[in-house]
Amino acid sequence: MVRAVADRAFLPAKSLFEQVGNMMILTGKTITAAIKPPYPYGGEFISQFLFALQLCWFPMMISTIAFGFGAPGLQAANFLSLFGALDRLGGFFILASVREFAPFVTAVVVAGVAGTAITADLGARKIREELDALQVLGVDPIKNLVVPRFLALMLITGLMDIYALLFGITGGIFAELAYGQPLGGFFATLFNNASVTDLWGSILKCTLFGAIIAVVCAYKGMNASGGAEGVGRAVNQAVVIAFLGVFAFNYVFTQTLLATHPEISVIK
Amino acid sequence: MADIDDRSVEPEPYEEPAPELGRLHRDYVIPGVSPDEDNPYRWHTGEKRDHGGEDAIEVIDVVKQFGRTRILNGLNLGLPDNQISMVLGPSGTGKSVLIKHIVGLLYPDAGDILVHGESVPNMTDDELFEMRKKFGLLFQDGALFGSMNIYDNVAFPLRQHTDKSEEEIGEIVNRRLREVGLAEATEKMPNELSGGMRKRAGFARALVLDPAIVLFDEPDSGLDPVRTALLCELIREVHEENGGCYMVISHDLGTARRIADFIAVLWKGRIVESGPSAELFESDNEFVSQFLNAETVGPLAMD
Ligand SMILES: Nc1ncnc2c1ncn2[C@@H]1O[C@H](COP(=O)(O)OP(=O)(O)OP(=O)(O)O)[C@@H](O)[C@H]1O
Ligand SMILES: [Mg+2]
Numbered sequence: 268m269v270r271a272v273a274d275r276a277f278l279p280a281k282s283l284f285e286q287v288g289n290m291m292i293l294t295g296k297t298i299t300a301a302i303k304p305p306y307p308y309g310g311e312f313i314s315q316f317l318f319a320l321q322l323c324w325f326p327m328m329i330s331t332i333a334f335g336f337g338a339p340g341l342q343a344a345n346f347l348s349l350f351g352a353l354d355r356l357g358g359f360f361i362l363a364s365v366r367e368f369a370p371f372v373t374a375v376v377v378a379g380v381a382g383t384a385i386t387a388d389l390g391a392r393k394i395r396e397e398l399d400a401l402q403v404l405g406v407d408p409i410k411n412l413v414v415p416r417f418l419a420l421m422l423i424t425g426l427m428d429i430y431a432l433l434f435g436i437t438g439g440i441f442a443e444l445a446y447g448q449p450l451g452g453f454f455a456t457l458f459n460n461a462s463v464t465d466l467w468g469s470i471l472k473c474t475l476f477g478a479i480i481a482v483v484c485a486y487k488g489m490n491a492s493g494g495a496e497g498v499g500r501a502v503n504q505a506v507v508i509a510f511l512g513v514f515a516f517n518y519v520f521t522q523t524l525l526a527t528h529p530e531i532s533v534i535k
Numbered sequence: 536m537a538d539i540d541d542r543s544v545e546p547e548p549y550e551e552p553a554p555e556l557g558r559l560h561r562d563y564v565i566p567g568v569s570p571d572e573d574n575p576y577r578w579h580t581g582e583k584r585d586h587g588g589e590d591a592i593e594v595i596d597v598v599k600q601f602g603r604t605r606i607l608n609g610l611n612l613g614l615p616d617n618q619i620s621m622v623l624g625p626s627g628t629g630k631s632v633l634i635k636h637i638v639g640l641l642y643p644d645a646g647d648i649l650v651h652g653e654s655v656p657n658m659t660d661d662e663l664f665e666m667r668k669k670f671g672l673l674f675q676d677g678a679l680f681g682s683m684n685i686y687d688n689v690a691f692p693l694r695q696h697t698d699k700s701e702e703e704i705g706e707i708v709n710r711r712l713r714e715v716g717l718a719e720a721t722e723k724m725p726n727e728l729s730g731g732m733r734k735r736a737g738f739a740r741a742l743v744l745d746p747a748i749v750l751f752d753e754p755d756s757g758l759d760p761v762r763t764a765l766l767c768e769l770i771r772e773v774h775e776e777n778g779g780c781y782m783v784i785s786h787d788l789g790t791a792r793r794i795a796d797f798i799a800v801l802w803k804g805r806i807v808e809s810g811p812s813a814e815l816f817e818s819d820n821e822f823v824s825q826f827l828n829a830e831t832v833g834p835l836a837m838d
Binding site: 395404406 | 635638640664667668670672674675676678679680681691692695696
């Protein structure tokens with residue numbers, strides 16, 4: 268009786284650790300498969316990249332402008348206007364948008380739009396036993412299906428980060444204009460605070476977000492079970508775990524970046 | 536009291552306790568076996584009647600458990616080379632699981648599987664890849680690639696494993712598709728086909744490489760009686776042409792009578808009895824005769 272309760276209480280946690288372990292193994296296998304010749308995944312990579320691009324560009328544009336305008340834009344502008352320091356909004360955008368919000372919005376949109384598509388696709392193939400059939404026919408599903416998605420998602424999140432920066436800052440400009448400010452001060456503090464570290468840090472972080480999303484979503488898809496319903500469950504869990512993974516990793520990355528590059532903590 | 540630290544006494548060699556036949560361990564569940572049933576294996580003589588040939592596939596003491604449910608429970612089975620064997624058994628006894636063990640998609644918890652004398656669970660990925668070239672496999676649900684049309688599905692193994700030109704491939708593929716009556720459907724996508732048509736396309740795909748070992752998981756399910764009969768004829772013809780070890784899983788006794796040279800009856804994770812089909816149809820084993828004569832009275836009931 269006690270054991271049954273204990274089982275129920277601890278099993279999910281154990282299986283979560285187990286799954287995280289399996290995802291690490293999948294990451295390792297994916298990287299090995301990507302590096303080791305032959306490279307049969309070129310075509311699939313391009314088609315997955317275009318597919319993700321096609322899915323993501325519009326939601327990304329809307330989300331980043333709206334988010335940039337709303338959260339760091341209007342809210343921060345409101346706060347800064349207390350001190351008559353609205354020109355500082357540009358500098359704040361480096362902190363907020365470049366370092367955090369652009370990668371964040373990118374990860375959320377990519378996981379929700381492209382990640383779920385990957386889980387659903389691989390999950391359906393798993394349920395139809397296509398993955399087994401591929402293996403029996405001598406095709407490695409990791410090399411031929413996971414690697415191209417992994418690479419495509421890394422590239423797409425990296426690029427989408429730049430896109431998110433541009434549109435996010437556009438949102439900031441709108442906020443500045445909404446407060447009737449000239450844009451000179453905004454750009455001055457923006458470029459004053461911007462450093463190369465900020466930019467590469469942002470892009471690197473986002474690329475790694477893409478890797479996390481790809482591994483989680485591919486893993487969940489390839490391990491779906493229990494028919495069409497199982498695929499739905501896999502998609503749901505993939506999004507949740509991808510978000511958890513991205514947020515946890517974000518904390519580690521930010522801490523590390525701030526610790527190794529103390530100069531970016533100085534606000535000019 | 537014996538001296539605990541006395542090292543001079545040889546410790547008794549530790550031996551893995553052999554699974555006690557016929558008794559249920561409390562910690563796991565075997566599907567279709569109620570825990571208070573005292574000997575669930577009283578019909579399992581495990582007798583293997585001589586088929587007068589070599590075994591291409593040997594399954595030795597295989598145990599496979601999913602969670603706490605034991606599907607295969609010390610399974611021993613030999614499938615003869617150059618014959619068509621048939622594995623029969625109630626739904627859910629692990630026939631499809633058995634096939635997946637043979638091709639190395641699942642690993643046994645214990646036991647071994649030999650294909651032409653080589654142990655499948657101990658193979659490296661590369662060895663497995665080489666071994667799988669010998670196999671043709673029809674999955675229970677066809678397992679066609681949803682992103683390719685029927686033609687490309689059937690051509691896939693040829694493109695993957697041979698250097699044949701597209702013309703040669705086209706010839707083989709079209710011949711196989713004609714044989715299964717899908718000559719008109721080459722351009723269709725799998726989701727535009729009926730279940731039986733998908734099955735036939737999977738059948739064609741399993742045979743394009745003329746493999747030495749072919750495993751068919753219910754090739755006749757979802758087919759009408761005439762097509763089933765024609766498919767049986769086709770299996771016979773192809774087997775006569777190529778030889779090799781063919782294993783068919785089916786619930787259809789007509790199919791069994793038509794094509795099986797060798798029959799194995801699987802139940803509760805073990806073979807009840809196996810042997811040449813003529814002998815098995817005459818078996819006096821209660822379970823085997825109930826199953827092969829489709830009688831309602833006998834050891835097997837709905838639950
Ligand atoms: N990957 C898996 N995880 C958990 N359980 C599984 C898995 N694969 C099969 N099973 C279980 O193993 C049992 C046997 O399944 P299997 O598909 O081999 O049956 P079968 O003999 O082929 O039945 P049928 O004749 O209906 O096809 C089922 O109870 C199934 O639920
Ligand atoms: Mg089955």
